[in-house]
Amino acid sequence: MKRLAKQGGEITQILLERGIGTQVHYIPLFLQPYYKDKFSKKYDGAIKYYNKTLSIPLYPNLSLEDIEHIADTINKIIIK
Numbered sequence: 001m002k003r004l005a006k007q008g009g010e011i012t013q014i015l016l017e018r019g020i021g022t023q024v025h026y027i028p029l030f031l032q033p034y035y036k037d038k039f040s041k042k043y044d045g046a047i048k049y050y051n052k053t054l055s056i057p058l059y060p061n062l063s064l065e066d067i068e069h070i071a072d073t074i075n076k077i078i079i080k
Contacts, residue, residue: 011054011074015073015074015077020057020070021057022054023055024055025053025055026049028043028049030042030043031050056070056074
């Protein structure tokens, strides 16, 4: 298995510098402002997933050129 050359926020920052925005779509429910005071238990699996997940651009009008740019950039960043 290959190791990642970069991690988390560093990947996000490099992608942003290269014109590729990212987001996190799945913030655990118990971290949402409305629910923060309603949950006393923290769910380790949800936190682990949240800390390791990154959403890249994905929408119907994404051009093949954009897809290739995103994929090539990610490969150059994360693969040692």
